[in-house]
Amino acid sequence: MTLPLDQRARLGLPDAEAVARHDAAVFDLRRRRDEAVAGLPEFEALRARATAIKRHVLDHLDRLLETFESQARAAGVVVHWAEDAAGLNGVVEGLLRERGVRCVVKSKSMLTEECGLNAHLEARGVEVVDTDLGERIVQLRREPPSHIVVPAVHRRREEIGRLFHRHLGSPAGESDPARLTEHARRSLRPRFLAAQAGITGVNFGVAETGTLVICTNEGNADLGTSLPPLHVACMGIEKLVPGLDDLAVLLRLLARSATGQPITAYTTLLTGPRSGGELHLVLVDNGRSALLGSPRHREALACIRCGACLNTCPVYRRAGGHAYGTSVPGPIGAVLAPALVGDASARALPFASSLCGSCSAVCPVGIDLHGQLLAWRRESPALPRRLRWTALAAGALMARPRLYRLAGRLARWTWPLLSRRWPGNPAAAWLRDRELPPHPGASFRARWTRRGSAP
Amino acid sequence: MEVGLFVPCYVDQLAPAVALAATTVLERAGCRVVYERDQTCCGQPFLNLGRVREAARLARAHLARFARFEAVVCPSASCVATVRRHYGELEGVDDAGGVRERTFELGEFLVRRLARVEFGARFPHRVALLASCHGLRELGLGTPSEHAGATAAEPGPTERLLRAVEGLELVTPSRPDECCGFGGAFAVVFPELSGRMGRDRLRDYEGAGAAYVVATDVSCLMHLDGLRRRLGQGPRPIHLAEILASAAPS
Amino acid sequence: MSGARERILARVRHGASRRAVPPNPPASSPTVAASFADFADALAAVGGTAHGPLPLSTLPGLVEGALPVAARSGRRVVEATAAAWLPTGGWEVLDSNVDPCSLADVRVAAVRGTLGVAENGAVAVLGRDAPNRAVLFLAEHLVLLLEAGSLATDLEAAFRSLPPDALHAHHLTWISGPSKTADIEQVLVMGAHGPRTLQVIGVETEG
Numbered sequence: 001m002t003l004p005l006d007q008r009a010r011l012g013l014p015d016a017e018a019v020a021r022h023d024a025a026v027f028d029l030r031r032r033r034d035e036a037v038a039g040l041p042e043f044e045a046l047r048a049r050a051t052a053i054k055r056h057v058l059d060h061l062d063r064l065l066e067t068f069e070s071q072a073r074a075a076g077v078v079v080h081w082a083e084d085a086a087g088l089n090g091v092v093e094g095l096l097r098e099r100g101v102r103c104v105v106k107s108k109s110m111l112t113e114e115c116g117l118n119a120h121l122e123a124r125g126v127e128v129v130d131t132d133l134g135e136r137i138v139q140l141r142r143e144p145p146s147h148i149v150v151p152a153v154h155r156r157r158e159e160i161g162r163l164f165h166r167h168l169g170s171p172a173g174e175s176d177p178a179r180l181t182e183h184a185r186r187s188l189r190p191r192f193l194a195a196q197a198g199i200t201g202v203n204f205g206v207a208e209t210g211t212l213v214i215c216t217n218e219g220n221a222d223l224g225t226s227l228p229p230l231h232v233a234c235m236g237i238e239k240l241v242p243g244l245d246d247l248a249v250l251l252r253l254l255a256r257s258a259t260g261q262p263i264t265a266y267t268t269l270l271t272g273p274r275s276g277g278e279l280h281l282v283l284v285d286n287g288r289s290a291l292l293g294s295p296r297h298r299e300a301l302a303c304i305r306c307g308a309c310l311n312t313c314p315v316y317r318r319a320g321g322h323a324y325g326t327s328v329p330g331p332i333g334a335v336l337a338p339a340l341v342g343d344a345s346a347r348a349l350p351f352a353s354s355l356c357g358s359c360s361a362v363c364p365v366g367i368d369l370h371g372q373l374l375a376w377r378r379e380s381p382a383l384p385r386r387l388r389w390t391a392l393a394a395g396a397l398m399a400r401p402r403l404y405r406l407a408g409r410l411a412r413w414t415w416p417l418l419s420r421r422w423p424g425n426p427a428a429a430w431l432r433d434r435e436l437p438p439h440p441g442a443s444f445r446a447r448w449t450r451r452g453s454a455p
Numbered sequence: 456m457e458v459g460l461f462v463p464c465y466v467d468q469l470a471p472a473v474a475l476a477a478t479t480v481l482e483r484a485g486c487r488v489v490y491e492r493d494q495t496c497c498g499q500p501f502l503n504l505g506r507v508r509e510a511a512r513l514a515r516a517h518l519a520r521f522a523r524f525e526a527v528v529c530p531s532a533s534c535v536a537t538v539r540r541h542y543g544e545l546e547g548v549d550d551a552g553g554v555r556e557r558t559f560e561l562g563e564f565l566v567r568r569l570a571r572v573e574f575g576a577r578f579p580h581r582v583a584l585l586a587s588c589h590g591l592r593e594l595g596l597g598t599p600s601e602h603a604g605a606t607a608a609e610p611g612p613t614e615r616l617l618r619a620v621e622g623l624e625l626v627t628p629s630r631p632d633e634c635c636g637f638g639g640a641f642a643v644v645f646p647e648l649s650g651r652m653g654r655d656r657l658r659d660y661e662g663a664g665a666a667y668v669v670a671t672d673v674s675c676l677m678h679l680d681g682l683r684r685r686l687g688q689g690p691r692p693i694h695l696a697e698i699l700a701s702a703a704p705s
Numbered sequence: 706m707s708g709a710r711e712r713i714l715a716r717v718r719h720g721a722s723r724r725a726v727p728p729n730p731p732a733s734s735p736t737v738a739a740s741f742a743d744f745a746d747a748l749a750a751v752g753g754t755a756h757g758p759l760p761l762s763t764l765p766g767l768v769e770g771a772l773p774v775a776a777r778s779g780r781r782v783v784e785a786t787a788a789a790w791l792p793t794g795g796w797e798v799l800d801s802n803v804d805p806c807s808l809a810d811v812r813v814a815a816v817r818g819t820l821g822v823a824e825n826g827a828v829a830v831l832g833r834d835a836p837n838r839a840v841l842f843l844a845e846h847l848v849l850l851l852e853a854g855s856l857a858t859d860l861e862a863a864f865r866s867l868p869p870d871a872l873h874a875h876h877l878t879w880i881s882g883p884s885k886t887a888d889i890e891q892v893l894v895m896g897a898h899g900p901r902t903l904q905v906i907g908v909e910t911e912g
Contacts, residue, residue, distance in 0.1 A: 006648055016651075038606060132888070181894040222839075248861040265751070268877075274838065290720075293720035354588070358592070391501060429644070433685060437470070
């Protein structure tokens with residue numbers, strides 16, 4: 001009866017030690033977020049403003065997109081539109097081919113992960129170098145990121161040391177994070193200087209001014225867009241804010257929610273290309289407009305990809321990002337996947353939650369994440385068949401008090417049998433890691449009846 | 456005051472002692488407790504599975520059953536959250552009688568409705584509070600640690616009741632309100648992850664020196680108790696009502 | 706291509722509900738004067754160092770002392786709008802459109818900042834003051850020169866205080882501390898790709 005996530009969690013984080021390490025590393029981000037939040041008296045007020053801003057954006061997205069496009073064009077940006085992953089990949093491939101680009105440096109973009117851009121370009125002979133350190137690590141390991149802010153959080157320093165020894169020539173046995181980072185820096189600097197194009201994601205687009213906003217701590221997106229002559233920016237259509245005032249509110253929340261920093265080290269606003277350079281922007285839909293048309297689920301489009309809901313999610317921390325099988329894991333991944341991916345595995349993800357609500361409580365833009373998980377369950381045909389039958393039978397039972405009491409008596413008689421592990425025991429899933437409660441004796445109803453008849 | 460005792464199905468069947476303890480405490484508080492004998496399930500498991508048809512049918516029956524009471528009290532925060540917070544999401548469930556707003560979790564009822572925290576209870580043990588997620592984040596029975604003002608916040612009703620118990624020492628785990636991993640269907644659809652979460656909670660409470668872990672939700676406690684008995688160690692789960700009923704009033 | 710545009714916009718138009726604009730809640734932060742000391746604390750917390758405020762007349766002599774030891778040799782460049790604040794010897798003044806790859810060996814770069822933010826230690830660097838944007842990230846050590854009175858309490862106030870042409874010259878970059886990463890086991894390392902150190906020198910322009 002288990003869904004694939006449980007099994008994939010075992011593959012990603014195979015033992016208790018790996019789980020504990022991953023949980024502690026990710027929860028540390030949540031703890032830093034709490035400290036940053038506690039130090040900002042106006043935090044809840046900011047959250048309310050951010051929620052209102054993003055709601056407004058979704059309500060008026062068509063006009064904002066048109067304004068944004070015309071302002072960006074006026075500033076010299078070439079704007080492209082892509083309906084889906086193939087559209088994005090085709091536009092980027094075409095831009096690179098027209099200019100004879102063979103090597104590209106790329107900074108983190110969850111959108112290009114979603115669309116499989118790297119694989120598409122590599123299959124066509126373009127060398128794509130991910131430059132965010134965490135992204136570089138997972139790229140060298142040929143695995144997807146497991147977290148949207150810290151992509152290699154599932155890997156230990158020793159594993160990264162071995163990886164860098166093999167690929168970057170760092171000394172065998174080196175596992176000091178500072179020295180490994182230095183090796184990565186030295187190996188990537190020539191790539192930046194030689195790259196013919198830089199590909200980036202976009203954190204925010206400012207409609208009023210046509211400005212692209214890119215946030216990093218490493219400065220990799222900045223090197224990747226200030227050295228090569230061509231910058232291709234890939235942006236989901238929902239990433240807009242109306243003006244700079246709105247941007248300021250979201251920037252005050254983004255890094256605090258993500259890592260507890262007051263702001264990322266670099267927050268770059270690009271309005272038009274640099275002199276002598278080209279700036280191409282690809283606006284990508286890939287299921288977003290359809291999600292916008294679903295009033296019950298559209299609020300998920302407000303997400304600013306801070307990762308706070310991943311960091312706080314007790315399921316994510318113990319399953320690891322790879323278990324989700326989607327580019328964005330965690331609670332937000334589980335509410336986006338049914339709309340943006342839509343296959344059976346994606347539709348099952350909303351069930352991968354204990355509905356504790358911590359995700360909704362940390363979300364800086366007020367997405368009711370656990371409400372969304374519940375809402376998707378209502379529409380999902382992904383409920384395992386056995387559970388569906390169980391629900392149907394239990395529903396019939398609960399609607400008939402006498403039948404319910406009869407079932408209770410039956411369970412009491414068979415309790416010793418149910419409590420033991422044997423093939424076909426309906427309580428098998430409960431018994432995997434747990435014991436059943438001791439035999440409860442008479443039901444409360446029976447005891448109440450006795451109590452009532454007592455003097 | 457006459458209160459309708461709302462006894463969730465799994466409490467009726469698997470933890471009758473909790474509902475009896477709740478009755479004792481309510482009677483000590485001066486309430487006349489009435490038990491409607493045809494209760495089954497509030498619909499929470501069905502809601503959690505997305506089965507809204509079954510949930511709505513049970514919700515209608517539930518609201519009709521409790522319509523005549525001035526207050527409905529339940530020793531399970533998640534069932535109260537279902538009635539108060541989630542019935543509104545169900546189509547065709549009309550609460551003209553306002554039952555939802557008159558439905559309370561036991562501790563919440565005692566502290567916020569009756570303004571009483573002292574019941575003469577005595578429980579000389581070190582106890583950790585498992586802040587049940589639905590009680591904490593959906594009923595506001597405390598301030599969740601995610602909230603900006605969490606560290607300076609006033610304690611919620613559950614904690615206030617516990618602090619008034621003679622001899623009881625509240626210990627603080629390193630993560631005060633992380634989910635225990637029960638989550639209804641989650642516990643059986645994802646038993647391995649659910650187990651990982653629960654064992655981590657037990658370790659945290661044990662590390663804080665707790666001999667008991669107290670909660671307002673029997674389901675969380677059954678899950679933790681099942682894990683504890685499989686492991687052969689860990690703090691003993693106990694329900695808030697059982698602690699409050701633990702000694703006769705002086 | 707334009708087909709994609711029209712189809713996407715049509716779907717978005719259908720989905721956008723165009724509810725009335727909700728009244729924008731008032732600015733969440735009070736506007737109060739920010740102090741250089743607060744700014745310096747915030748900068749220190751993100752790994753940078755603030756100096757001063759130093760009187761303009763003493764600046765050329767004091768800049769040298771503000772640099773970390775590793776930055777006291779090697780190629781030093783300064784963008785034109787900050788050149789007047791530095792000693793005339795030893796600093797190479799950049800033209801406005803240098804081949805960025807020719808800046809790869811820069812040890813120290815000095816650039817003028819426009820506005821500092823007390824809540825996060827960030828400094829706004831405008832395109833007009835840093836026409837060679839790449840040098841902000843290629844330099845091993847970055848020095849930002851900032852008028853000590855040009856401070857805002859928080860980022861919202863800061864955006865409101867920017868000059869109206871702040872976005873006109875290609876980029877506006879908020880820089881908060883040196884380049885950093887924590888991608889290996891969450892251990893914070895400075896100098897991931899860009900500057901290993903960041904010095905912000907407050908300049909007293911009045912009196």
